[in-house]
Amino acid sequence: MSSTQQPSPSKTGEQPGTGRPASPPMPEPTGMDLAQRKAEALIEALPWIQRFAGTTMVIKYGGNAMVNDGLRRAFAEDIVFLRHAGINPVVVHGGGPQINAMLDKLGIESEFRGGLRVTTPQAMDVVRMVLTGQVQRDLIGLINSHGPYAVGLSGEDGATLQAVRAGTTVDGIEVDLGLVGEVTAVRTDQIDNLLAAQMIPVLSTVAPEVGADGEPTGAVLNVNADTAAAALAAALGASKLVILTDVEGLYAAWPDKSSLISSLTNDELRRMLPSLVSGMIPKMRACLAAVDAGVSRAHIVDGRQPHSMLLEVFTTAGVGTQVVPGKDEK
Numbered sequence: 001m002s003s004t005q006q007p008s009p010s011k012t013g014e015q016p017g018t019g020r021p022a023s024p025p026m027p028e029p030t031g032m033d034l035a036q037r038k039a040e041a042l043i044e045a046l047p048w049i050q051r052f053a054g055t056t057m058v059i060k061y062g063g064n065a066m067v068n069d070g071l072r073r074a075f076a077e078d079i080v081f082l083r084h085a086g087i088n089p090v091v092v093h094g095g096g097p098q099i100n101a102m103l104d105k106l107g108i109e110s111e112f113r114g115g116l117r118v119t120t121p122q123a124m125d126v127v128r129m130v131l132t133g134q135v136q137r138d139l140i141g142l143i144n145s146h147g148p149y150a151v152g153l154s155g156e157d158g159a160t161l162q163a164v165r166a167g168t169t170v171d172g173i174e175v176d177l178g179l180v181g182e183v184t185a186v187r188t189d190q191i192d193n194l195l196a197a198q199m200i201p202v203l204s205t206v207a208p209e210v211g212a213d214g215e216p217t218g219a220v221l222n223v224n225a226d227t228a229a230a231a232l233a234a235a236l237g238a239s240k241l242v243i244l245t246d247v248e249g250l251y252a253a254w255p256d257k258s259s260l261i262s263s264l265t266n267d268e269l270r271r272m273l274p275s276l277v278s279g280m281i282p283k284m285r286a287c288l289a290a291v292d293a294g295v296s297r298a299h300i301v302d303g304r305q306p307h308s309m310l311l312e313v314f315t316t317a318g319v320g321t322q323v324v325p326g327k328d329e330k
């Protein structure tokens with residue numbers, strides 16, 4: 001595991017997309033310096049564009065990173081930038097804070113257990129309405145202000161996601177989460193068709209429930225967006241899963257801000273998972289599931305920093321926390 005405090009010596013001299021050399025502090029640029037820096041930034045992007053062009057990246061856009069207009073616009077620009085760099089971005093969006101706001105407005109109570117919303121039938125109606133009818137529409141409008149690229153899908157459309165009811169364990173006790181789903185299968189046909197047509201699929205994570213026989217029960221389930229993004233990244237054979245959130249990355253000793261982890265292996269993460277709390281549980285479980293399933297990199301990046309995703313994809317140092325495949329030596 002390497003943190004910003006102790007850059008791992010094993011990270012030096014690695015290939016594009018794998019390295020995390022620590023960047024020394026730079027003096028403020030002026031005049032020609034600035035022009036030179038801009039040119040260098042463009043040139044630095046070249047090997048990454050070459051490496052990732054033609055691949056699919058799943059980007060999870062989280063509720064807390066989407067509460068500010070400027071950030072939302074910057075995110076839409078980044079997605080369109082990826083597309084024009086020849087990458088196939090697939091956006092999976094959350095909307096937890098927006099769901100909370102609507103539930104409050106309607107006077108419906110809801111609580112989180114182990115980072116997941118306990119979802120009653122009444123809350124499920126609101127989740128479906130807010131995710132697919134509000135958050136997704138806003139995001140599509142922002143992306144399409146650059147051109148007619150984005151098409152929205154719910155996990156229900158084309159039965160893209162199929163899920164069974166999920167439970168969770170909090171402090172060793174089984175918790176009934178109600179209408180919360182765990183993805184059991186992903187049907188990629190609709191997404192493949194959209195990508196083949198150079199479109200940008202934008203997916204909300206409401207999923208039809210399937211029974212033990214695999215047939216739809218008629219119910220819909222609320223799937224955490226991190227979890228759904230991981231399942232999608234695995235099913236699409238994505239080159240990366242990038243999860244935007246409202247912290248710099250994963251902290252080893254949260255909330256100690258000096259403990260940011262820049263890189264860790266899936267085996268290191270597996271050992272760390274039981275100690276994680278709140279919203280980081282589904283996020284890091286998602287990164288682990290994606291890398292275990294063959295996605296070569298999963299990243300947590302700070303959605304509060306405009307264009308953080310571009311910095312992750314197109315710079316050598318990257319940003320945030322990356323999870324890479326690696327056997328535990330302990």
Ligand SMILES: Nc1ncnc2c1ncn2[C@@H]1O[C@H](COP(=O)(O)OP(=O)(O)O)[C@@H](O)[C@H]1O
Nearest residue numbers: 062063064245246247249250251254277279280
């Ligand atoms: N070890 C940790 N490292 C970073 N953040 C953590 C950690 N443990 C808990 N958190 C909390 O998890 C939050 C991110 O989860 P969440 O609020 O669900 O994000 P989002 O809305 O982006 O899905 C952070 O804002 C932070 O408060």
Ligand SMILES: CC(=O)N[C@@H](CCC(=O)OP(=O)(O)O)C(=O)O
Nearest residue numbers: 062063094095096116117224225
């Ligand atoms: C089961 C569960 O917790 N579902 C989430 C779905 C939205 C989500 O994941 O949004 P963020 O990415 O913004 O957290 C919820 O109801 O809030």
